[in-house]
Amino acid sequence: MDAFILSRLQFALNxxxxxxxxxxxxxxGWYLFYFKLRSNISGHPVWMRMYRFWVRVxxxxxxxxxxxxxxxxxxxxxxxxxxxxxxxxxAGPLLGYEVLTAFFLEATFxxxxxxxxxxxxxxxxxxxxxxxxFGTTVSAFWILxxxxxxxxxxxxxxxxxxxxxxxxxxxxxNPSFPYRFAHMxxxxxxxxxxxxxxxxxxxxxxxxxxxxxxxxLKTATYTxxxxxxxxxxxxxxxxxxxxxxxxxxxxxxxxxxETEQGAPLxxxxxxxxxxxxxxxxxxxxxxxxxxxxxxxxxxxKGLNEFEGEHPPVAPVFYSFRIMVxxxxxxxxxxxxxxxxxxxxGAMPGWLTKVFMGMSFSGWIATLAGWYVTEVGRQPYLVxxxxxxxxxxxxxxxxxxxxxxxxxxxIYAVLLFAYMGTLTLMCRRSVEIEEITSEEREKAKTSKIxxxxx
Amino acid sequence: MPFESLSxxxxxxxxxxxxxxxxxxxxxxxxxxxxxxxxxxxxxxxFRDDMIASIGPYWDANETWLVLAVGxxxxxxxxxxxxxxxxxxxxxxLMLLGLILRGVSFDFRAKVAQVKKRRWDLSFKYGSLLTTxxxxxxxxxxxxxxxxxxxxxxxxxxxxxxxxxAYAFIGACWLILxxxxxxxxxxxxxxxxxxxxxxxxxxxxxxxxxxxxDDVRQMWLxxxxxxxxxxxxxxxxxxxxxxxxxxxRMPETDGRGEKLPFIIAMTVFVLCFAAxxxxxxxxxxxxxxxxxxxxxxxxxxxxxxxxAIIVVPCILAYTFMVYRIFAGKSExxxxx
Numbered sequence: 001m002d003a004f005i006l007s008r009l010q011f012a013l014n015x016x017x018x019x020x021x022x023x024x025x026x027x028x029g030w031y032l033f034y035f036k037l038r039s040n041i042s043g044h045p046v047w048m049r050m051y052r053f054w055v056r057v058x059x060x061x062x063x064x065x066x067x068x069x070x071x072x073x074x075x076x077x078x079x080x081x082x083x084x085x086x087x088x089x090x091a092g093p094l095l096g097y098e099v100l101t102a103f104f105l106e107a108t109f110x111x112x113x114x115x116x117x118x119x120x121x122x123x124x125x126x127x128x129x130x131x132x133x134f135g136t137t138v139s140a141f142w143i144l145x146x147x148x149x150x151x152x153x154x155x156x157x158x159x160x161x162x163x164x165x166x167x168x169x170x171x172x173x174n175p176s177f178p179y180r181f182a183h184m185x186x187x188x189x190x191x192x193x194x195x196x197x198x199x200x201x202x203x204x205x206x207x208x209x210x211x212x213x214x215x216x217l218k219t220a221t222y223t224x225x226x227x228x229x230x231x232x233x234x235x236x237x238x239x240x241x242x243x244x245x246x247x248x249x250x251x252x253x254x255x256x257x258e259t260e261q262g263a264p265l266x267x268x269x270x271x272x273x274x275x276x277x278x279x280x281x282x283x284x285x286x287x288x289x290x291x292x293x294x295x296x297x298x299x300x301k302g303l304n305e306f307e308g309e310h311p312p313v314a315p316v317f318y319s320f321r322i323m324v325x326x327x328x329x330x331x332x333x334x335x336x337x338x339x340x341x342x343x344x345g346a347m348p349g350w351l352t353k354v355f356m357g358m359s360f361s362g363w364i365a366t367l368a369g370w371y372v373t374e375v376g377r378q379p380y381l382v383x384x385x386x387x388x389x390x391x392x393x394x395x396x397x398x399x400x401x402x403x404x405x406x407x408x409x410i411y412a413v414l415l416f417a418y419m420g421t422l423t424l425m426c427r428r429s430v431e432i433e434e435i436t437s438e439e440r441e442k443a444k445t446s447k448i449x450x451x452x453x
Numbered sequence: 454m455p456f457e458s459l460s461x462x463x464x465x466x467x468x469x470x471x472x473x474x475x476x477x478x479x480x481x482x483x484x485x486x487x488x489x490x491x492x493x494x495x496x497x498x499x500f501r502d503d504m505i506a507s508i509g510p511y512w513d514a515n516e517t518w519l520v521l522a523v524g525x526x527x528x529x530x531x532x533x534x535x536x537x538x539x540x541x542x543x544x545x546x547l548m549l550l551g552l553i554l555r556g557v558s559f560d561f562r563a564k565v566a567q568v569k570k571r572r573w574d575l576s577f578k579y580g581s582l583l584t585t586x587x588x589x590x591x592x593x594x595x596x597x598x599x600x601x602x603x604x605x606x607x608x609x610x611x612x613x614x615x616x617x618x619a620y621a622f623i624g625a626c627w628l629i630l631x632x633x634x635x636x637x638x639x640x641x642x643x644x645x646x647x648x649x650x651x652x653x654x655x656x657x658x659x660x661x662x663x664x665x666x667d668d669v670r671q672m673w674l675x676x677x678x679x680x681x682x683x684x685x686x687x688x689x690x691x692x693x694x695x696x697x698x699x700x701x702r703m704p705e706t707d708g709r710g711e712k713l714p715f716i717i718a719m720t721v722f723v724l725c726f727a728a729x730x731x732x733x734x735x736x737x738x739x740x741x742x743x744x745x746x747x748x749x750x751x752x753x754x755x756x757x758x759x760x761a762i763i764v765v766p767c768i769l770a771y772t773f774m775v776y777r778i779f780a781g782k783s784e785x786x787x788x789x
Binding site: 056059063064066068069073074076084085088090093095097100101103104105108109110112114115119120162164168394399414417425 | 511513514517519525527532535538545554564750752756757761764771779
């Protein structure tokens with residue numbers, strides 16, 4: 001294999017590993033802020049219990065996100081020097097603003113969040129929690145702005161093959177940015193919600209009879225139940241935006257080869273790029289046209305119109321189905337779960353197990369979604385402007401093979417350790433006493449029952 | 454567009470200044486926490502929790518200066534970034550591996566059972582060591598102008614040990630400041646050992662440095678600046694000797710002078726860094742590529758400068774605030 005393929009594999013590996021952690025921390029930060037606020041308002045110690053458990057998950061997740069993010073920032077220059085040579089004038093300041101406005105905020109105030117509770121006044125600790133949550137979101141803002149610009153570039157001019165920035169507000173707020181940003185924030189909300197719900201379900205399943213896991217399960221399930229329809233709506237809008245700007249990506253997502261009116265919504269098929277057709281199609285007639293053009297015989301451009309300019313079809317096609325399928329599963333789980341929690345006050349045993357199984361469902365949906373959008377941009381790195389193969393490194397293939405092997409090994413270990421540690425934390429929390437006597441005194445004076453309703 | 458009047462030359466100087474600031478702050482801040490990691494005793498358990506507690510609230514933010522430095526290099530001097538990091542691809546990868554290991558071990562160790570904790574402690578120590586050695590090696594190769602011959606590699610190995618000694622020294626000084634009783638005594642011992650290795654390292658690296666580039670040697674030995682430049686190593690030696698005297702008397706019961714070793718270590722870092730900077734200005738890659746060769750587009754530089762001028766002072770302010778909040782002896786490691 002040459003350095004090009006290896007660099008792509010390495011970048012795919014790195015970004016896949018990296019995205020797992022911000023996807024959790026962006027929304028988990030806001031959850032923590034919510035827990036802290038409720039703790040301040042009600043004075044009931046259970047909210048602080050939840051905060052303490054989840055802030056440790058946050059710290060661990062954040063650390064994994066940081067170290068894998070640092071790795072990525074090195075790769076831009078080493079493995080994709082052509083990207084920085086040609087698009088660096090746009091990418092550089094956006095990445096720079098991320099570090100300056102978000103990264104330092106998160107990393108600095110995380111210290112207060114984790115270690116400062118006895119050293120700073122309560123309001124400053126609450127404010128630090130808010131700042132960290134805000135910081136992770138600002139971070140996502142800049143990264144998604146750059147990423148979206150790579151999909152729908154505007155606000156620049158090209159002189160001698162090099163991109164120069166002309167209008168920064170056009171660059172930052174490029175056409176696909178609002179959709180991608182909303183879609184990602186909601187994805188994070190769902191990932192964190194299912195993680196909280198899943199691990200809380202696991203604690204309950206292990207016999208943890210305290211209030212904290214029940215309350216966490218309830219908070220997270222209700223949140224997911226509200227977020228998932230919003231996500232479906234945001235995803236639909238994002239799809240329409242993609243159809244407008246990157247029609248060949250949509251054609252690959254839908255598996256449409258010939259331009260057709262009234263294209264079916266394929267539930268399953270095996271796309272075959274050699275014969276340029278699908279095998280074993282199962283579809284809903286006119287479904288794709290209806291969803292994408294809001295008309296039964298709307299026209300969908302086929303892949304054949306973009307020969308040589310469209311992404312590899314199979315990965316985009318399958319990833320899209322995994323993402324949507326996972327979303328549907330989340331919808332059912334969140335709604336059924338909310339029904340039981342609202343009506344009966346608890347989930348039946350079988351549903352608890354389902355939620356345990358769904359703990360990392362957000363990761364699968366997020367990864368699948370990223371493959372749809374990123375593989376879907378190929379063969380371009382900056383859509384219509386810079387091809388991926390023109391950006392690659394002159395590094396010897398052996399060097400890239402070395403680093404790729406190293407990263408693959410360490411990431412496998414870390415992923416295993418991360419999931420193992422979360423499980424261990426849940427198991428251990430079973431033995432920890434719910435509240436200390438000091439907290440119990442405080443609880444007596446609190447007015448609001450934490451399990452509410 | 455603000456800063457329209459700034460020419461590309463001025464912008465180049467501003468950005469090299471920002472880059473230098475980021476690298477210097479990184480070397481001091483992550484330097485001490487990497488140093489603490491390197492000093493973790495692999496066989497005895499007793500000091501580990503307290504040592505790690507001493508850097509708990511800070512390491513994450515400290516490491517961010519590296520991200521800023523690499524980001525600034527990437528953005529302001531993209532050609533230099535790809536030249537430097539492609540040449541140093543393997544050591545950079547090893548450094549990242551080290552940073553990954555220590556960054557995650559720090560969090561994992563606190564959350565796992567006692568049996569596995571030892572494993573994470575060792576991965577914290579050796580991750581820190583791998584990081585410092587790689588950084589020193591990279592620094593060494595960079596100084597030679599990215600040469601890869603045997604002599605350059607030898608120099609880089611020397612730099613690798615030199616930088617590790619420097620980090621271990623500042624790490625030990627940090628521990629003197631943050632710890633008490635038995636650990637503090639141990640830290641004084643480490644600082645005295647580190648001091649000697651560091652002094653030898655500074656002499657060796659300075660001498661080797663003078664043989665590398667003719668114009669650097671010229672500047673040090675013959676130019677008007679030479680006098681000032683020569684004063685730097687002399688000042689370092691004065692400071693380090695003074696530090697040795699203080700360390701000999703430590704620890705004193707009333708905790709007097711506990712801050713001095715760390716302040717001296719910081720000053721030595723600043724001085725050594727200044728010597729480097731003055732020797733190699735205006736090169737981004739010594740002898741190969743100047744600021745003017747590597748600088749990127751002026752409009753983009755101006756755009757980021759707006760933010761940098763507003764935000765960098767804020768970062769410094771809240772970093773200072775956090776150091777004030779956690780001032781004094783570090784608390785027991787509890788994560789609550």
